Amino acid sequence: MALTGMQIYKQLPRTNCKKCGFPTCMAFAMQVAAKQKAIADCPDISDEATSTLSEESSPPMRLVKLGSGTAVFETGQETVMCRHEEKFHRKCGIAIKLSSDLSDDDFIKGLEEINSRKYVRVGKEIKVELCAVEIDGVNNPSERAAIAAEKSEVPLILVGENPDAMKSAALAVKHSKPLIYRATEENLDAFIAIAKEYKLPLAISAPTLEELADFTVKAKEVGLDELLLSWKGGADPGDFVRFSTQVRRSALLHKFRPFGYPIITEFECDSQESETVLLSTAAAKYAGIVLMKGREPWALMPNLTIIQDVFTDPQVPNTVEAKLYEIGNPDENSPVFYTTNFSLTYFSVAGEVERSKIPAYISVVDTEGLGVLNSWAGDKISAEKVIQALKDQNVAEKVNHRKLIIPGLLPVFRAEIEDQSEWKEVIIGPETAKEIPSFMNKIWGK
């Protein structure tokens, strides 16, 4: 939070001693507010003032880091309620929960499965970010945690409410910086002690929001500040959204420090279908981490995708690299399309070309992330630019024909392309991507 010069001035000694190099304390305060000087540049500043000011100037939601080495996950430090106000900064992470009733062999299989849940979609990696290991109920908590730490390629969450089990598991894997999940009304003091002793992040739950605030303050008082707010509930998405919106509004709009932490959530429900839909609600509405019991990829993929969508930065146009893409295994007789480098346009076209089941080339022209009509209106595309892109991408060498399919929304390019390039047979394609399969079957299928 930006502090005003006056707010800073009130915390200074107000002696105008000039030791800082400025004529008055007020002048110095203005420099600090403008971030030109640090508060520590005042030689006589009190400890109390330093801590008040650093508290005031810190972000309203804490950043929490889990894991170590290459297996790291960060959550928190969000700044807005709605993504259009700026963006959502850190993708919600899916943690797959490995229950304590798994045999050691099945547990290891589960770890390997989690490691393998990595996919590339729209040119970006999406994956299971965390592995949640249930500790309560296993024979040897420290051994189970140690196996997880050794095999898992993603950071760990230790799941349990029993202090003895948690302590031995945490001790065994503290070097990999797992999240302790979770402190409750019953085990609060013991769990705070474990997190403090091993310097680990801690998830805290409470029966009510008021108590949750008490509990995080209590943890903060002993020096813990890597905290997550835990919500675990039944099958009402509304309960979660009310919780998450209240704590987020409190933290961001009311600067209420006890709720200035990211959220971790878990649903108890009757089926994997229900869990899938409930998790998507949490992912869209402010959860930093969601625990998922179901392990089926058909349940995982829609949620990885909704996270990818919601956490896209709305200020940055989504683009793909301007180059020649091959769909299927095209050969020298395959059709050639061109389109823009706006991701949505490209992936719509590519998806529909794929659906037509006719292998093809798609030449992507750099339109600075604008779609067909917008790039035309904004002067980011021209027949000349299309011709140049086809040349740069050596498209003519790939095929033995000179037919080029152009977007139906820009039929005006036909004459110029035919006149000015070797592409002598320009075919005006459909106006929308979804018409591509039927169009292709008509003009290329036979």
Next chain:
Amino acid sequence: MKIPDVGTTCKMNISTVTIGALKEEGGTRGRKVTIGGECTLPHLTFDGDNPHKPVIAGYVSDIVPDWPDFLQKAIGKEIHSPDEWAQKCVEDFKVDLISIKLLGGSSERANRSPEDCAKLIETLLKAVEVPLIIWGSGDMEKDRLILQECSQAARGENCLLGSATESNYMTMAAICKADKHKLISEAPVDINIGKQVNILLEDAGFNLDDVVMFQTTAALGYGFDYVYTIMERARIAGLQGDKLMARPQLCDIGEEVWRTKEATMGEDILPRWGDVKKRGPMWEAVCAQGYLQAGADLLIMAHPEAIRTVRKFIA
């Protein structure tokens, strides 16, 4: 510890739209559907109580859409007969209303005459007692005639007609006013055009209280983020007093989701993505559930399993 009171008050409620007319109101519907009226974003009871729950319309079309076999099978053999398909949606899938698309009217498809389309509407009105949403074929030229005929055939039934755009709003406003229907105002993933269409409708003398907004729907993974944010912004603007945006919102989930690769293609095309028979309906359900959080009031959905799962959490 005392925690902040984070409740907020809206400046304006979203308008309330009722679809369907009972016998005593000049129609023949057995029940009606009311949407809108919100004073806050979904679930936020500490701001206030939203009076109406979102509703689900069953997707029905006059010709079988280009859908994967497993979806056609999940719907059943009734998919080949629009009136039976509609009945199954109501009786088995428990939808609140029916959305009928007259795809066969397009000159590029069956090129059915407007009169034939209107006959189908009459058949559907007899087959089900729930309200209807009626869409044209997507063929702009033809739809002018199709929707006019269908509107007359359903006169007094208080249907929801789709859709008014920047180019046809005059005709659509006139049709809906003449036959007492509600109207969908449609914009192509552009919040400014969305507002513009409503301005045009108002200028054309159409009462915006009879309008449901349609920002176009993007499938999950295909611009979902754009539409999610447009709907959320439109809803917030409406609650803050922009009467042009204070309208219930519709999402056509089924239409968009069932053209995506992710919902329709098996593990031969998408290795390790899981059984498409389960993944497909979940793609539709998650997409629908996502839009509900952005303020959707009316969802058009196709797969019975997706409808069932989403319905469960609306209740």
